[in-house]
Amino acid sequence: MQISTSARSITPSMTIGMDDRARRLRRQGVDIVSFAAGEPDFDTPEVIKRAAAKAIQEGFTKYTSPAGIIELRQAVAARLEAAYGARYAPEEVVITAGGKPALYFALRALCEPGDEVLVPIPAWVSYIEQVKLAGARPVPVPTEAREGFELLPSRVAPLITPRTRALLINSPHNPTGAVYSREALAGLVELSRQREFILLSDEIYESMVYDGAKHHCVPGAWPEARDRVVLLNSMSKTYAMTGWRIGYAAAPAAVAAAITDLQGHLSGNPNSIAQRAALAALEERVDPGEMVAEYDRRRRYIVTRLNALPGIRCGTPRGAFYAFPDITELLGLPGVPKTAAAFSEYLLETAHVAVVPGEAFEAPGFLRFSYATALPRIEEGLDRIARAIADLV
Ligand SMILES: Cc1ncc(COP(=O)(O)O)c(C=O)c1O
Structure with a gap:
C-alpha cells in the first residue's frame, strides 16, 4: 500500500x-x-487518582461535549484568571487529549495552505511536523546559547513576510530550559500587533521555573493582545499526568469553536474519566x-x-x-x-x-x-x- x-x-x-x-x-x-x-x-497525586476511580464507579464513562465538560472548562478559566489575570469565558476554553492535539487543532483552525509559522530553534520535536501536517510552512527562527536561548524580537522581525500567520512561543522552553524575559515577550507581542500575526503560546512548563525566574502568561500579562493569542497548555507536566491525556487551548470564541469542531470530528471528546481527574487537580489546587x-x-x-x-x-x-x-x-x-x-x-x-x-x-x-x-x-x-x-x- x-x-x-x-x-x-x-x-x-x-x-x-x-x-x-x-x-x-x-x-x-x-x-x-x-x-x-x-x-x-x-x-x-492521589487526589487525582481517587477522582478518576470515583468517576468510573459513578458510571461517568460516556461521551462528553466535544469541547470537554463545562465544569473543567470553568475550572481552567478560573485558574487562568487567579494565577495570571488572564480572563477567558468557559466557552473560550477547549479541553483536548493533551497539549499535542491542542496545538494541532489550533494550527488547523488558523492556517491556510502555504501560510508561514515562525518556529524558534531549537524546537520541541513536534512543532515542525505539526506545522507541516497542517499544510503550513515552518520558518525557523534562530536562538543562541550565548544569549540564553532568549527569543529576541530582533531575530524574529527580519523573518516576517506577508505570509506569516503565527509565531510559536514556548516558555519555559523545551529543550533549552530558557524562560523568556518580560522584555522579550513584550517585544514579540508588539511585533504581532504591528505585523498582524498570531501568537501560539505553549505554556506547558509554566510551573517549572527556578532561581527566581518568573513565568509570564502571555494573555494574562498583555490582555490587549488577547485577540491575537492562542494559549496552549496541558495537565501532563504540572500534575504528572502524561498518560491521562488532558490538555487545553484558550482562545477567542470563534477560534475555540473551530478547534471544538475539528476535535469533534477527529478524536471526539477527551477521555471522560481523565477530565474528572483533571478537574480534581484544579479544584483541589494540587501544588x-x-x-x-x-x-x-x-x-x-x-x-x-x-x-x-x-x-x-x-x-x-x-x-x-x-x-x-x-x-x-x-x-x-x-x-x-x-x-x-x-x-x-x-x-x-x-x-x-x-x-x-x-x-x-x-x-x-x-x-x-x-x-x-x-x-x-x-x-x-x-x-x-x-x-x-x-x-x-
Ligand atoms: C513543549 C511541549 N509542548 C507540548 C507537549 C505535549 O504534551 P502532552 O501532549 O503530553 O500534553 C510537550 C510534551 O513533551 C512539550 O514538551
Whole structure:
C-alpha cells in the first residue's frame, strides 16, 4: 500500500524513539539510565487518582461535549484568571487529549495552505511536523546559547513576510530550559500587533521555573493582545499526568469553536474519566511545589557535573526539566564520534545511557538531558558518561 506524501513527510519523534529503545533494552535486562523521557518521574497525586476511580464507579464513562465538560472548562478559566489575570469565558476554553492535539487543532483552525509559522530553534520535536501536517510552512527562527536561548524580537522581525500567520512561543522552553524575559515577550507581542500575526503560546512548563525566574502568561500579562493569542497548555507536566491525556487551548470564541469542531470530528471528546481527574487537580489546587523543588536540586547537580566533563559546556536552565549542553568541542576531539546523534548512539550502546541528540530539535552539536530522573540515577548516569568519554579521549 502506498503511504501518502503527507504521512511520509513526517520525521518520527527522536525523543520517543530514544525512549522506546531504552525501554526495549531494559526489557532485555540491560540496566539503562535514561535521560530521554520528557515526563515527570513522579506518580500522579492521589487526589487525582481517587477522582478518576470515583468517576468510573459513578458510571461517568460516556461521551462528553466535544469541547470537554463545562465544569473543567470553568475550572481552567478560573485558574487562568487567579494565577495570571488572564480572563477567558468557559466557552473560550477547549479541553483536548493533551497539549499535542491542542496545538494541532489550533494550527488547523488558523492556517491556510502555504501560510508561514515562525518556529524558534531549537524546537520541541513536534512543532515542525505539526506545522507541516497542517499544510503550513515552518520558518525557523534562530536562538543562541550565548544569549540564553532568549527569543529576541530582533531575530524574529527580519523573518516576517506577508505570509506569516503565527509565531510559536514556548516558555519555559523545551529543550533549552530558557524562560523568556518580560522584555522579550513584550517585544514579540508588539511585533504581532504591528505585523498582524498570531501568537501560539505553549505554556506547558509554566510551573517549572527556578532561581527566581518568573513565568509570564502571555494573555494574562498583555490582555490587549488577547485577540491575537492562542494559549496552549496541558495537565501532563504540572500534575504528572502524561498518560491521562488532558490538555487545553484558550482562545477567542470563534477560534475555540473551530478547534471544538475539528476535535469533534477527529478524536471526539477527551477521555471522560481523565477530565474528572483533571478537574480534581484544579479544584483541589494540587501544588507541584515539592516536585519542582526536587527538579531544582537535580538541575543544579546535573549542570555542575556536565560542565566538569571535557569539551562540554552547559548553561544553567531556568525552567522546564531539561539541561541542554553544547558538546561541539567534544565532538571535535580525535577519537570522538563526529555528530551528537552518533555520540548518543555510542553512549547508549557502550555506557547504557540514553540522551536525546540535538538533531531532534534542529540543534546539532547539543544533547538534551531530562532530569525527571531520581538523583542517584542521575549520578550513576553521569559517572558512566564520564567513563565513556575518558575511554575515547
Ligand atoms: C513543549 C511541549 N509542548 C507540548 C507537549 C505535549 O504534551 P502532552 O501532549 O503530553 O500534553 C510537550 C510534551 O513533551 C512539550 O514538551
